[in-house]
Amino acid sequence: MALLSVLTPVLVVILCLVIGFMLVKSREPETTSTSQDKTKAASKSEFRPWVDQDLQDDTEITAREDEDDxxxxxxxxxxxxxxxxxxxxxxxxxxxxxxxYTLMNQRRSVRFISPEPVPREVIDNVIRTAGTAPSGAHTEPWTFVVVSDPEMKHQIRLIVEEEEEVNYRQRMGDKWVRDLAKLRTNWIKEYLDVAPYLVLIFKQTYGILPNSQKKTHYYNEISVSISCGILLAALQNAGLVTVTSTPLNCGPQLRLLLKRPANEKLLILLPVGYPAADATIPDLKRKPLDDIMVHI
Amino acid sequence: MALLSVLTPVLVVILCLVIGFMLVKSREPETTSTSQDKTKAASKSEFRPWVDQDLQDDTEITAREDEDDxxxxxxxxxxxxxxxxxxxxxxxxxxxxxxxYTLMNQRRSVRFISPEPVPREVIDNVIRTAGTAPSGAHTEPWTFVVVSDPEMKHQIRLIVEEEEEVNYRQRMGDKWVRDLAKLRTNWIKEYLDVAPYLVLIFKQTYGILPNSQKKTHYYNEISVSISCGILLAALQNAGLVTVTSTPLNCGPQLRLLLKRPANEKLLILLPVGYPAADATIPDLKRKPLDDIMVHI
Structure with missing residues (x-):
């Protein structure tokens, strides 16, 4: 008993320590996980806001009630x-x-575009043609913003190049062996100023019903991409060139610049015109038929 | 001191209780969150495995290192x-x-397809044409599986109709007013047996490098959809018809049936042929140019 009595203060100290430890411990996991989640969410949204938003638009909504196949x-x-x-x-x-096939096989992505003007009626016709694409539940979820105003083209260029420069500079950490001069040519998009037309293809991720409720646009990204394929065919048929680009991270800024509504998201940007006289293309080959087709 | 001595056993008991409680508590949050996560993951994967897998393929991987815009x-x-x-x-x-434009504007989604044979060379040419599409970093991430074997077509029909029936029956809970007979016509896909060809378009969500490492296919879904747009143009140009369908939830089963590798996911299924003599189409209109184009 005397021994126990002597131990009592020690026990009290241990008790206090244990309770204190318990309090710290019980808060710790929550705090840690919350801050981790926040960090994750923050770094995600800072790093690629556009892509993350797209995720929700296309897939979460798509697969719910009305699976129109x-x-x-x-x-x-x-x-x-x-x-x-x-x-x-x-x-x-x-x-x-x-x-x-012969006509389409001559199509190439061309980044050197001539400043020569192109008849506006031809552009109207190729956009009309793109509008004949099929779409999920015939929602026709596309908006083609055709920009020929030089000042607006330049604003677009500034936004795209700024994002591109960030992308390339971030890569340099990993790929430091690369030549800076070589990289530089990659974030400079002269064609955005030079091409007589920039066609910015927006997907409408949802529509607005007369009662101002949202109307889901099923498969909007696939539909708009199919429409883009028909647009590329129409451009090639008319003797015009372009390069298919997907300006990652610039979507929200370009949407605001072009005053497009919140349900529209930039999918593809096409500079359109004649090729420059000295235009070059990488010497690449396409896969032969047997590599892309299987017959059963 | 005497009082403390008396209290010692009590303190020991409290200490034991506190330590015991602490042990329980420290395990509890982990267990709860894990089981919640598991439940979430399970219900998700049961409900729409194909869509969830797609999510990861396209978007998570896409936006990492090499943002080739x-x-x-x-x-x-x-x-x-x-x-x-x-x-x-x-x-x-x-x-x-x-x-x-006039040619493409005559294209319509036709669900009534004639069983008449179509020259195989024409199909080869339209697939070749689809293969001229641009793709992210020229990965050409597409496989066109062309099925003319009657038994295989029938197997495909069984899989698609089974899933469709589930989809429609699930909907009936909400939309009980609808006529069953009317619904029934929607999950019966006769054209899957009748059309001389079924073209199943797979997107390759990644490639395999010689060192057997995975090679990311950026923007593979957009690329393959663009290719599908060019394919639809080629079919229309050749005087053939199709209907664009995205067989939700059938992807994994059809992939196994057609013995496609794990990196391929079904994106679109096109029955291809001449239209049936008595083919009809819904009397729909397309948006006028001013509704789809904005000029700046």
């Missing part, structure tokens, strides 16, 4: 009309498909 | 060659862009 499903209430069709002979089909 | 950036080490260009007069450009 055929893209015309919810038009079933529209009256049906006979489909009139242009049918060719087998020989004609073969010839047409061969000619179209 | 121009799609040809990492070809800078290839030698450049002069670009040879077919230039038309302004009149010709206008005429060509108008004709191409």
């Amino acid at each position: 055929d893209w015309v499903d919810n038009e079933q209430d529209l009256p049906h009309v006979p489909y009139s069709h242009q049918r060719y002979t087998e020989e004609t089909m073969l010839a047409r498909s061969q000619e179209f | 121009d799609w040809v950036d990492n070809e800078q080490d290839l030698p450049h060659v002069p670009y040879s260009h077919q230039r038309y007069t302004e009149e010709t450009m206008l005429a060509r862009s108008q004709e191409f």
Whole structure:
């Protein structure tokens, strides 16, 4: 008992230490995880806000209630009309498909664009053509912003180059062996000033119903990309060139600059014009048919 | 001192209780959060495995190190060659862009496809044409699986219809007013048996390097969708019809059926052929140019 009595103060001290430790400990995990989450969220949103927003637009919403797998499903209430069709002979089909392949196979991404003016009517026609693309539930979720105003083109260039420079400088940490002069040519986008037209393709991630509720645009990114494919075909058919670019991280700034509404997000930016007289292209090859097609 | 002595056993008991409580407490939050996470992950993956996997493929990986915003950036080490260009007069450009618009504007999604055979060479040419699309860093991340074997087409139909039926039945809970017979026509996809060809377009979410490491395919979904747009243009040009469908949730099953590798994910399924003699289409209109284009 005497021994215990002597130990009592020691026990009290231990008790205090244990309780203190417990209090610290019980707060620690929460605090740590919260701050970690915050750090994660913050670094994510700072690093690539546009991409993270896209995630939600396309996929979270897409797969909920109305999984329209055929893209015309919810038009079933529209009256049906006979489909009139242009049918060719087998020989004609073969010839047409061969000619179209030859034409499209001459398409290349060209970054050296001539400042020569291009008739506005041709641009109107290629945008009209892009608008014939199919879209999920026929929502036609695209806006083509055609910029020919020199000051606006320059503003776009400043925004794109600023983001590009950040991207390239961040890479330099890892790839320090690279030549600075060589990198520099990569974030300078002269064609944004020079090309007679910049076509900025926005996807409408949702629509607004008359009762001002949001209307989900299913598969909007796929639809708009398909439309872009038809636009590229139309440009090539008209003898114009472009380079397909996806200006990462510039989306929100360019949207504000061009005064587009909040439901629109920049997907693709195409400078459009004739090629410069001395335009060059990388000497790349395309995969042969057997590498891209499997027949069963 | 005597009082303290008396209290000693009490203090020992309190100390034991506190230590015990602390041990329990320190494990509790971990367990809870883990089980919550697990539940979340499980319900997610059960509900829409394909979509969730896609999420990761496209977006998480995309935005990391190499943000190639121009799609040809990492070809800078290839030698450049002069670009040879077919230039038309302004009149010709206008005429060509108008004709191409007229041709593409006749394209419609057709679900009533004739069983008549279509020359295989025409299909080869339209797939070749699709393969001319631009792609992020020229990865050409597409595989076109062309199915003409009747038994395989039927297997595909069974998988797609089974998933469709689930989708539609799930919807019925909410939309009980709808006519069952009417709904039924929506999950029956006769064209999957009837069309002479089914073209299943897979996106390659990553590539395999010679050292068997994964190679990120940037923007693979956008690239493959653009390629699909060019394919739709080529089909229309050849006088063939299709309907653009995105078979949600069937991706993994169809991938296994067609023996495609794990890096490939089904994006789009196109039944291809001539239209049936009595084919009908919903009487829909397209937005006028002013609704899809803004000029600045």
